[in-house]
Structure formats: C-alpha cells, structure tokens
Amino acid sequence: MDVSPILDNLNEAQREAVSAPADNQLVLAGAGSGKTRVLVHRIAWLIQVERVSPYSIMAVTFTNKAAREMRGRLEQLLGDTLAGRTRSMWVGTFHGIAHRLLKAHWQVLKLPQNFQILDSDDQLRLIKRISQGLQLDETRWPPRQAQWFINAQKDEGLRPDYIQETGDPHQATMLAIYRGYEEACRRGGLVDFGELLLRAHELLLNNPDILAHYQQRFPFLLVDEFQDTNTIQYAWLRVLAGATGKVSAVGDDDQSIYGWRGAKIENIQRFQHDFGNVQTIRLEQNYRSTGLILKAANHVIANNTGRLGKELWTDGKDGDPIALYAAFNEQDEARFIVDNINRWVDEGNSFNSCAILYRSNAQSRVLEEALLRENMAYRIYGGQRFYDRLEIKNALAYMRLLVNRDDDTAIERVINTPTRGIGNKTIETIRLFAREQGCSLWQAAQNMVNSSHLSARAANAVGAFIALINALDEACTDQTLPDIADTTLKQTALLEFHRNEKGEKGQARVENLEELVNACRAFDPNNLATPADTDTGETSLLVQFLDNASLDAGESQADEFDDAVQLMTLHSAKGLEFPRVFMAGVEENLFPHKMTLEDPSQLEEERRLCYVGITRAMVQLTISYAESRRMYGNENHNRISRFVREIPSECIQEVRLKTDVQRPAGFATRTNGSLQDQGEGTGLDLGQRVIHSIFGEGVIIHFEGQGNSARVQVNFDNEGSKWLVLQYANLTPA
DNA sequence: CGCGTCGTGGTTTTT
C-alpha cells in the first residue's frame, strides 16, 4: 500500500496523529496547525491503511460549514478510491446526526414521523405562550430567561423530573414553564435543538439493541472542536463508543470560547480518563501567522491556568510587529482603521484580506459608518441568517402546514400573515379552546368554524384560512419542490403582502422570497452537511427541505465573492484567517467584558477569545482601543485591556501620529491621520484641547471640509461631542 | 388593524 499521498506534506506531529494506531487519541491542535487536514488524513489512513470501511466511520463537527468542508476535502483526497462510497460514512454536526437517529427511530421514540424542528425563535414564541397560559407576568418572568433555563437544563441532560427542587420559587416557576413547554412540544410533535441531543442520548441509553447496532456499525468516531462539546454531547459520545469504539478527539483547550452556552472544556480531561489508552498528540507548528504574532499569542494565553499546555511556533519570518493605536474615541478608532485599510489596499492588497474583529456587535455601527463614509465595501458576518428571516420563516411555516396541520407554531405564525382579519381576540379564543380540548390549533379552528364558538365574522375569516391551506395543499400535490414554494408564495399572497410593504424593506423581502424558490430548486438532499440515509425514501423532498432549513440556517449573507472588508465578532472569527486583522475596542470593561471581571474562569475565557483573535492574523495585526467611548449614552473612559499588557513589548509598536502639538497629559501622542483631514492652516490640530465659550473644554477629534465650510468635531468634557463650523465656533487652544 | 408613544434593557451564538 502506497501511503505517500496520505502522509506526504505532513509534519512530524501531524504524521504521528494521522498514522497512530487505530485506538483512542486526543489531538491538541493549536490555531493554524492544520487541524482539519489531520482529521481528513486520519480518516483516509483508517480507510486505506487500516482497511476500515467508510461505512464504519462517523465524523462529528459543530457547524454545518465544518461538516461540509470535511466531506469536501475527504472526497478530494480519496474520491477515486472510494468510488462514491463516502456517502456511507456519517459526517455531520451533532445535531444533524442526532436528527438522523431520531428520524430513523421515530417509532421507538414515540415521535410523529414528521416531527418538526423548533429553532430558537419558534422556541421563544412557544415559551411565551406557555407563560401566558400559566398567567405569568412577563416582566417578572421574562420568556428569554425561561428559554435560557430550559436550554441549560437540556444541555446538562436534565428533564424536569430529574431536576432537584430547591424550594426556590424562581426555580419552581422555571420548572413549571419547562414542564408546560415539554408538554406542548410533545403534543405538537416539536423537537428543539437540545431535545435532538437529549433524545439521541436516551435512544441509545434505553434501547440496548439499537445501541448495539450503532456500536457495531461505528467502531470509529472522530470529533472536531472537542473543547466545545457540552455535557449531553459528551455523554452521547461515550455511550455510543461503549467499551470498544475508538474515538479521535480533536480540539484546542485554548480556543474554548463557548463555556457560557454549556461547552465543557473539562471534557478534554475527562476524555483522557474515561477512554482507555488515549494517546495525546500536540500540533504546535503554525502555518498561518508570523513569528511575532505567535509570540504575542503564546504570551497572552500563558496567563491562563490549568491548560493542557501548548506553544505555537513557526519556521517562517518574525514579520511586522503588532501595531497598537490609542484612539481618542470610537470614531477616531474607526477612522484610523479605515485609513489603514486604504493604505493597505493602496499597497496592492484586497479589501477582503482585511477583517475587523470586535467583542460585541454594538461596536460594528461606528465602524460601519466610517466605512460607509469612505464608500468602502464591507460585509458583516453573523447577522440574521437566511432561513431566520421573518419573511422566509413565514413562507416555511405555510409549507410546514402542508406537511403537518397540527404544527401550532406554524399556525401561530401565519394565521394572520398576511392580515386576513383574524385578530388577537380570535386567536386567543382558538388557543383557549385548543387547550381545553387538548388538541391542536388547527383542529380547534376547524371545530369552532363548524360549531358556533366564534362570531360570524371571525368564523368567516378562520374558515377562509382553513380553506386556503387545504386548497394550497391540493394545488401542491405532485408538484416539484420549487413549484410548491412558488405556489405557496402566490396563493397565500405573501409575495403580494411584502411587495406592498413600504420602503426598501419590502423590496428586500420580496427578493429573499424569490431566493427561497431558487433555494428549493437547488436543493439536493445528497449534498447536505448531514445527508440522510439512502433508506429514508419515504420522507418527501419537502420534509427534507424543511428539516434542512431548521438545521442549517444558511450563510448569513450572500455576496461572498465581493471584495469587501470583513466585519465580525471575535466569536464568529474562530476558524477563519485573514492577512490583515484589526482588533478594535481592546479595552477593559469591553474586552475583557465587564460582566466577566469578577469570575476568574470567565475572565480566562475572555483571554482565550483574545488568543483566538490574535491568531486569526496571518501577516499583520493591529490592535486599537479608545480612551473615551460612548456606551449606552454616556462617555466611558476605559483603560487599555490587560490582555495588551500581556503581550511582550518587543512584539508591539505603538502607532503615533507625527505632530508637534503638545498633548495634555493622559493622551497618547496622536499619529497618522490622513493629512488633508487634520485641520492644516487652521491653527488647530487633531487631538488638541480647546475651549468654547458655551460648551467649555474639549478635544478635537475630527476635521471635515475646507475654507468656510470647514467643520470640526469636538468632544467636550461635559457636553459630549459636537460638530461645529470652524468659522463661527471661535475655538481657542486650552 | 395599524400607527404612534412610552419604557426597558443592552456580551458572545450554533444547532
């Protein structure tokens, strides 16, 4: 067997990981160390050298993107040898695979065959209704909090009956909502994300024959991003592996940034204990960043305790030092970044080689405004995803009703969208009736139209709705998926409804709806992140499409190929890399965020987030912070983040503006603005302290325009920042 | 039912 294609071009550690004995292994893969590569080559090794059938391999990831990438690269690496048999391998997300198990064993689980997946939006709506049903005051018991509670319990594998009651009234209320919610899900055949995992776990735990089947089928399990597994995922994996299954766990404890939503970094250590004979391999050679960037990252993360220990290194160049810029305020910071991008692009680089990373989404606004002012194309990641959009969810709700009339969440969503005279009053009456009868809203509505439970007008409207759905169903029989979508949009008048919406919003929504039809046309069940078994022939294309829409929300935005600056939070940057990275707002209280300062473990997670941020940069990293930042309406003076202080000074070069104006103490010397915007010839300078007869003292933060129209933005100590026309402002240096 | 006003809350996000 010629193993060279599998082992060539791997470094020693990678090779060791790929060719390790077919046993349990833990691969600690540092940022940019070729993790996916190792995973993919490991699978190839198992198949070609260890002669493991692809049929016996399961590979689990967290995101659909990662699953798709893995499958793609796998097919690329051994497409020929496998001759299409990659399909028999299970590659997917935890949720996708759990879904597949539930679909295969719906009868055992006492689920309706076409159970629907509840996304977090649907979940929240449902919880709201449960709370209302329990007569709870929404301000005292915020549905969001209940949702958080329920999901946290499910992540820990806890059903209501297993939760220890503490006698705490708050817990009691949350539990009551949880119970009501579970009942509603059971009645409606609804399964939320946590439930998918929980059920998949229970399926194996409670059915020895089924467990034995899967244990035999999958003697080899591979898990990506192991540091992100939560309690239930870990438990599921452990059950599935049993005494004989071999697990390759790949992850990086230093990049664990999802503890706040249940990920258990400890699972890595537990894995070493719970699974026998674990060989641990570290991938520390980095192929992404320059030496100084890696040095900075290593020093920052070294401040965390309890690490498994890893140090990135490169045999590449040291590269440029990290640039550090002290901005006056967030506007100045944004302008600085934009200026730098301009210069970078002037040097022949592309816009999409630049990423601006920030801790919280609120920071993006100022940055966007600055980019907009410069007419610079940008793309924000992590916005609303395609299948999460209101208009799309409405359309999907209609399509769900075609599959299952008893889907209450779907009815709730569209019974009066577009408006058809079924007001809140009527809906509430139907809900009440349904609750009394223990039936679905659809059944209740049908019943009430035929009896005289409703006013003539309401009965008319509800009857029309029922007729509409039935007629739509009829019209869609035997139609292709895109035709079903198209017919739905037209017959329900959704398209019309949004077309009549005023403003650009309606326009965008119509376009999205048209895009939905395209998505239906392009839908290929064989090309999913987690493809269904070939033996699920009973499931209609429509059902598969709907399931996929719930499990894979689609990329947040199109225009992937535009040359645009990339904006995103540090969290969503994980796994990505960019030649030029700007980390903005690196200040105490913002990053680390002030909510984390009290708790050492949360603070360490912030530090890992910083580590993730630094290691995104390939060529040049620029860190900036603002000495003054407007947050929630008032001015904040934050100190530079402790994380910056953890970077060795030889890795950093402070950016200073060339200027000879004296600065008041406390302000870093200003640097590098674009020259025409610095108020030349006005006797004033950016960053200068000035006095205004009415507003008092402040600092100049912007210049704009020339001559008579020249304006200046001054950040006044007591009045906030204001734009003034220079000619009339009568500013004197302080 | 649709629009306006008031009040509140405001890390991070995938599935």
Add this chain to the structure above:
DNA sequence: CCACGACGCG
C-alpha cells in the same frame, strides 16, 4: 444612546 416590544388610541 438606540432598538425593540408592549400598550393605547383613532
């Protein structure tokens, strides 16, 4: 400060 949701009026 600003965005979103609840509530009340025409």
